[in-house]
Amino acid sequence: MTRAISLHQVSKSYARGVRVVERLSLDIRPGEFLVLLGPSGCGKSTVLRMIAGLEDPTEGEVRLDGEFANDLPPAERDMAMVFQNFALYPSMTSRDNIGFPLRIETPGEDPRPRVDATARMLGIEDLLDRFPNQLSGGERQRVAMGRAIARHPSAFLMDEPLSNLDAKLRNHLRAEIASLTRKLGVTTVYVTHDQAEALSLGDRVAVLRGGVLQQLGTPRTVYALPANVFVAAFIGTPRINLLRGLVRAPLDGAMTISLGRQYLRLPEPLCLDHQLLRVQQGREVIVGLRSEGVRIARPSEARSGEVAISGLVEHVEFQGHEVLVHFNTGSRPAFVPELEAPRPVRPVRRRRREGTVLGRLRERAAGRRVGPVVVLEHPGDTEPARADEVPPEGRLPGDLVVRTTPDFELRHGLQVPLLVDLAHLFVFDQHGERICPAPARLPDLDE
Numbered sequence: 373m374t375r376a377i378s379l380h381q382v383s384k385s386y387a388r389g390v391r392v393v394e395r396l397s398l399d400i401r402p403g404e405f406l407v408l409l410g411p412s413g414c415g416k417s418t419v420l421r422m423i424a425g426l427e428d429p430t431e432g433e434v435r436l437d438g439e440f441a442n443d444l445p446p447a448e449r450d451m452a453m454v455f456q457n458f459a460l461y462p463s464m465t466s467r468d469n470i471g472f473p474l475r476i477e478t479p480g481e482d483p484r485p486r487v488d489a490t491a492r493m494l495g496i497e498d499l500l501d502r503f504p505n506q507l508s509g510g511e512r513q514r515v516a517m518g519r520a521i522a523r524h525p526s527a528f529l530m531d532e533p534l535s536n537l538d539a540k541l542r543n544h545l546r547a548e549i550a551s552l553t554r555k556l557g558v559t560t561v562y563v564t565h566d567q568a569e570a571l572s573l574g575d576r577v578a579v580l581r582g583g584v585l586q587q588l589g590t591p592r593t594v595y596a597l598p599a600n601v602f603v604a605a606f607i608g609t610p611r612i613n614l615l616r617g618l619v620r621a622p623l624d625g626a627m628t629i630s631l632g633r634q635y636l637r638l639p640e641p642l643c644l645d646h647q648l649l650r651v652q653q654g655r656e657v658i659v660g661l662r663s664e665g666v667r668i669a670r671p672s673e674a675r676s677g678e679v680a681i682s683g684l685v686e687h688v689e690f691q692g693h694e695v696l697v698h699f700n701t702g703s704r705p706a707f708v709p710e711l712e713a714p715r716p717v718r719p720v721r722r723r724r725r726e727g728t729v730l731g732r733l734r735e736r737a738a739g740r741r742v743g744p745v746v747v748l749e750h751p752g753d754t755e756p757a758r759a760d761e762v763p764p765e766g767r768l769p770g771d772l773v774v775r776t777t778p779d780f781e782l783r784h785g786l787q788v789p790l791l792v793d794l795a796h797l798f799v800f801d802q803h804g805e806r807i808c809p810a811p812a813r814l815p816d817l818d819e
């Protein structure tokens with residue numbers, strides 16, 4: 373049997389009262405593979421441990437198949453955990469390690485048939501008589517997986533099971549985990565800070581930041597429609613380009629998003645998403661462009677929905693099958709200072725409430741109802757970057773990274789025409805909430 377796991381408004385505080393998980397609600401369907409993704413310290417393992425019953429929620433409910441389960445001891449939850457450090461008993465052979473939970477759960481029953489069947493499934497028959505110190509990291513993790521699988525649990529809880537392995541093995545075992553869990557059809561909750569792992573494994577991905585759920589969706593959705601700038605920047609390699617822009621919507625002229633020295637002219641007639649940007653007139657926003665949303669081509673080659681800008685080649689990263697070109701387009705990158713930080717900066721609440729419908733729309737458009745993700749360092753300071761400016765330490769030069777094929781011969785200092793595909797344009801407000809494409813839930817003006 374596989375189970376439904378629900379968290380309802382679950383919070384967790386440790387001794388000093390800091391909430392490491394905040395009012396988290398999640399419904400994990402039977403047989404689903406759900407990935408908890410987020411930077412180190414954002415509370416992923418704590419959530420997993422609350423599902424396992426190893427931690428008690430401070431508030432809220434954990435439900436298993438719809439039944440209140442906060443008080444259910446771990447042993448009665450029928451779940452198997454797989455840890456990052458494999459957690460094998462060093463004095464037991466692989467056979468005994470895999471059979472150990474079976475002997476505890478069903479004393480008197482011979483565990484061998486199940487151990488053998490599991491070993492066959494994982495291709496580790498020839499490792500059964502070895503001790504953990506006679507196994508490689510990948511083999512140990514297979515044995516640890518075997519121990520979890522042999523029990524036929526109703527859910528797997530995996531806490532960064534691959535992070536102690538080298539990259540090649542990680543990819544290999546990732547594929548094995550995907551096919552095994554699909555074959556077994558057992559609900560799986562998988563914790564990782566590796567976005568590529570999350571996208572390739574999950575039926576759905578829950579992105580956490582500072583214990584707060586940022587977005588829950590399929591890998592495709594969290595990549596293509598990130599709810600906020602944190603999700604946009606956390607998911608995808610190379611990291612999305614985030615530029616500071618200014619919306620200009622004159623009554624008698626074309627609507628543009630100024631990017632310092634250049635601007636993106638929004639094609640007319642304006643699509644609905646661009647029309648909704650009008651309320652941002654005069655405001656600073658964050659423009660998000662993934663590296664595949666920009667291509668090197670002349671303005672005359674523009675397809676419908678593409679607009680021309682240009683960039684100065686600052687740096688070329690050869691990657692074999694592709695090249696990442698770092699351009700200086702004269703705009704200013706928008707930093708997400710807390711991207712790697714575990715806790716979000718708390719919003720500074722503005723009390724003033726504008727009474728008109730337009731005012732409320734503006735408030736919503738400015739993302740007032742949700743905590744900010746990013747605060748532009750110096751709003752209003754839209755001075756473009758100069759070509760000779762030295763980038764801050766640790767950052768690569770340029771403000772726009774474009775992915776291209778290796779056939780282009782690009783030298784440092786070359787001015788290159790670029791086409792931006794507006795279908796791939798994201799706009800986030802000053803607090804980091806996505807405003808274009810417009811969020812699915814339009815503002816409820818009656819609230």
Ligand SMILES: Nc1ncnc2c1ncn2[C@@H]1O[C@H](COP(=O)(O)OP(=O)(O)OP(=O)(O)O)[C@@H](O)[C@H]1O
Binds near residue numbers: 410412413415419
């Ligand atoms: N027993 C504890 N007592 C106090 N604080 C704790 C305890 N366990 C975890 N924390 C804190 O809770 C926060 C979340 O920890 P958690 O291990 O859930 O994060 P994580 O996202 O899994 O991180 P990582 O990827 O680094 O394992 C951290 O700030 C951590 O220091």
